[in-house]
Amino acid sequence: MAAAVMVGRPRGTEDVLPAQSGRWQRAERIAREFAGRWGFGEIRTPTFEHTELIHRVGESTDVVQKETYDFADRGGRQLSLRPEGTAAVVRACLQGGLVAQGLPVKVYYLSMSAFRYERPEAGRLREHHQFGCETLGAPGPAADAELVSLLGDYLAAVGIHAAVAHVNSIGCQECRPRYREALRAYYGAHLAELCADCRRRLDQNPLRLLDCRVDRALALQAPRAVDFLCADCAAHHASLGRLLDAAGLAWEQDHLLVRGFDYYTRTVFEFVHGGLGAQSGLGGGGRYDRLVAELGGPDIPAAGFGLGLERLLLALEKEGQTGGDAPACSVLVAGDDVEQAFAMATALRRSGLQADFDPLGRSLKAQLRHASRLGARFVAILGAPDEAVVLRDMALRQQRPVQRDGLAAAVAEAAPLDGA
Template sequence: MIKRIKGTQDIYLEEMKYWHYVESAVREVTRLYAFQEVRTPIFEATELFKRSVGESTDVVQKEMYTFEDKGGRSITLRPEGTASIARAFVENGFINLGAPMKLYYMGPMFRYERPQAGRLRQFHQIGIETLGSSHPTADYEVIEFAMSLLKRLKIDDAKLYINTVGCEKCRPNYKQALRDFYADKIDGLCTDCKRRYDTNIMRLLDCKVDSEVAAKAPSIHSYLCDECSKHFNELQELLKANNIDFEIDSRLVRGLDYYTKTAFEIRAESLGSQNQIIGGGRYDGLVEYIGGKAIPAVGFAAGIERIIMVLRSMGIKPETEEIASVAVLPMLENAFTLAFEYARRLRKRNISVFVDVMERNLRNRLKHASRIGTKIVVIIGEEEIEKNLATVKVLDTGSQFKVDGDFMASFVEEKLMEL
């Protein structure tokens, strides 16, 4: 038997209800906040991610699915969504459509890493991006959106953590302070920290292995330029004024090179160590890095699998989805033509219909109709064909009616409204 690839999953039946629940909430909140959907390819030129995410990051160095296509081009399955949105912004001339551009996406991402709970090789993200505004109100709205989404999903154990990672003006001094701090400690650090010391020094702050050392490292807040300090303070004031609780985490740096100024995470305490469900921040240089004009931007991404883990841990169950409101059961070989005609009439009234195409007795047909959530069945046998009738049965009550075939659709519609 051919099996699915390690680190991927099949999503079906009961599990699918959670996905529909999350996706429906995303679409509703994006509508309320006036974000427009963008769909980008699942593979891009490798250079896009090297240039935007950063060649020294774990994503680029260890986790990307990269291959050479038949034209000799280096192609990478997208490991995250923001770089693709920025590329689409530049390539399609979104800058000419006015600012800010408020965009969102949903779809699969790919990273080659050790599969574990909430971490797959093919995973799915939702994300929003606001491009064009450098003001902290844009940062605030993105965070408010994230909190509104979780509220709509009934996730109430999530906590917001914020930080600033500075900018190109003040970050070099902070990086040097970190190198000085870690210089005499490097031999005792983990393998990843030893590598990051030379390539991505700020990532040492969020190392889970050497967290006790990181806790004593200097804080970036002592090295911020006036612009970054002002931006961060204004964001805090906005959050306070709008009653959004938060905690400052000076070790929160995020794992991608394009972040500037604001960085934030929302963590679900119920998930333990793998508790981040939403992460984002500002990336004012990204559009310029990939060949566009200097456009400020801010956004976040959330893992759908992680969100569903939280829903399950909290005992939140989406409402049962009915597959069809009505089942049409043709009991004879020559009843199928009429069965499909009845189904067409019902569907014109926006009623979902399941036509049973199996050869089995009435008892088993009724049993299956009940299993898929059907409320009413329409039975077509010999008498129904001869006399232009339909036998309508309401499953919950067991009540049964003989109805003229010409009035079947309106009768079923009325019965559904009564249920």
């Protein structure tokens, strides 16, 4: 019989092994803490939605046109893996009656998987994970500023210090058509210089030409959205700037920022990190005042952001921030008798300590090596049942005898030194 070949993970996906999961846990713990402080409640939605919902959001965006995982299930339903969080979250807020219960609705999602069938590159995966927040029902710029301040303070708290909020306004239904026309006219005059993607996009989505990496020189000379804003949009944008200044946030006006999704209105923002090269966008969002109505809900405004956690961890690495939450094993119970070691480890665990033992029944020397590999702070070496336990502090390289029934207290008492 031929040996079975091991099947590897699909292209564009990643495993998070225990050695790395501590970094995830740290990023998630702080995200939960900050979203809670800012008054957002956690929401969790299914991994897949009706294709109709996913495709109703931004028919002309590249993500929805070319990059979604669409499939029919065994019952013939057309379903899609979510490519981002907003459409599903808005659907859930509507279906769950949150919008009817009172405004604003403020929700966050954490480590939400999102799927895009795109060419995998650094920090761009076919399955990635997002932290995001959505505010439904608040029309004013204070809601935008609240989202920017949450994301900015969160990034600083996890250890990103080189990130700046780039902010722009792409106007509303009233004023954006004039801006789109101005862009069409400008780029139309430079048609021969455009890349193939931009020539295709020019008619349907001229704003996207501004964030083309190929045609950057042209974009720098292009008409600026802020010069086409109607009075209401201009007032909104000016107020947002004052709110961000008042919050002491590092931000700058970025005339080339448009974001990939069509559904944005007025505010768009993105935190940009110096160390990520071409992939410098860390996370961002904006206002999408028409989306809730387009998804079948009431005509209420909304705003939100999404942050890719893989990208965040990559940026943290570049800042030399590689620490995580994973706690080391605090005490390994060693000894010749596995049954005794198991019983003692169980007692210590029930007393609230993190304890382990060696289920392989190896020599004491091998068990001590095992303790080092686990990063155990203490090893409790069991002798005969009537003898004291030898409690060895692996960090201080000291040991002392401790009575069996006093072991949990002795470890608990010494353990706080761990963090010192």
